Amino acid sequence: MKKFVICIAMLFLAMSTLLGTSKDTDKTLAVINGEPIFESEFNTIFIPLLEEYRQNIPTSEQTEQKENELREMVLNQKITEIVLKQEAKKQNIKPSKNDIQEGITEIKKRFTNDSEFTSELKKENMTMSDFEKKISEQVAIRKLLKQNLESKIQMPTEIETRALYDMVTIKIKDAKTNLHHEEDALVSNLAIIFKRLSSEQIRVRQIFINLPKGANNDTVKVAQAKVATIKKELQRQTFADIAGQYSEDPASRPRNGDLGIVAKGDLLPVLDKTAFSMKVGDYTKEPIKTDIGLFFLKIEEKYAKKDIIFNDVKNDITEILVHNRVSKAQNKYIDELKSKANIKINKTW
Secondary structure, X not given: OOOOOOOOOOOOOOOOOOOOOOOOOOXXXXXXXXXXXXXXXXHHHHXXXXXXXXXXXXXXXXXXXXXXXXXXXXXXXXXXXXXXXXXXXXXXXXXXXXXXXXXXXXXXXXXXXXXXXXXXXXXXXXXXXXXXXXXXXXXXXXXXXXXXXXXHOXXXXXXXXXXXXXHHHHHHOOOOOOOOHHHHHHHHHHHHHXXXXXXXXXXXXXXXXXXXXXXXXXXXXXXXXXXXXXXXXXXXXOHHHHHHHHOOOOOOHHXXXXXXXXXXXXXXXXXXXXXXXXXXXXXXXXOEEOOOEEEEEEEEEEEOOOOOOHHHHHHHHHHHHHHHHHHHHHHHHXXXXXXXXXXXXXXXX
């Protein structure tokens, strides 16, 4: 197999562990083969997720049960990480300096510059030495999974790939597939992806100004001043250059506002309606107002609707089947390790 796909979110805890709280007063939520999970360590991971949940989910839909499910997920994720880390150590798996450096580089790519990365380390109360240790552990886990699972994963045959494609085309037509729940879920998800790939698409660039609904007058004035500056600068510079300088979206700003290819329905409704009515090269002279902020958009490319044929998606389907098989093998492997581990959970919600 040329490429081994690891499904678990490797390095998912690489920016969050060491805390300033004294371990003497810290509560122990769980103990795995003698290694504790402290409440402070747990909260470093959980609290940002809880804040994101509360920001993105309507208040009317937020419940204590859902928050507790999030707590259970984080605790289980941390238990899984420790079990895997301990097994990697048991099997004497040690990452090379090059492996560790590649892991560090992988994380650093998420930040605009070194200063932003260093600032995040300080916010997490983590030294560079602490960070390198965490990366070393996560790379060791990645090697452990590859070493123990790669030989067990068989590449899908073309017959299997074609069969899945046929099931998806049936699903797109809203016909019954008579599949088991798990298989039907996979086919349903692929049907959504296929519909998206076949729909009208555009490559769009944005300039985003943060202005949440209900913002105070001072915030509004600051946003309006930024809009005025952007409109003036658009007379002198390219849209891409302005996006790189002024856009407040941390994900697209490093790419000069480029959102890549988006399908009809991907964007917020008000943005979607405007963007797909524009011509290539057009940009909005006035910002589009949404509940989260103001958007200037420019259309770089347009693609018409098209039919999806097997050869167009053959490689993608093969990769999805591999990913699915790796995920099952990985979950089974982790369950086996957990069943042999001495896990004591002191806190439930």
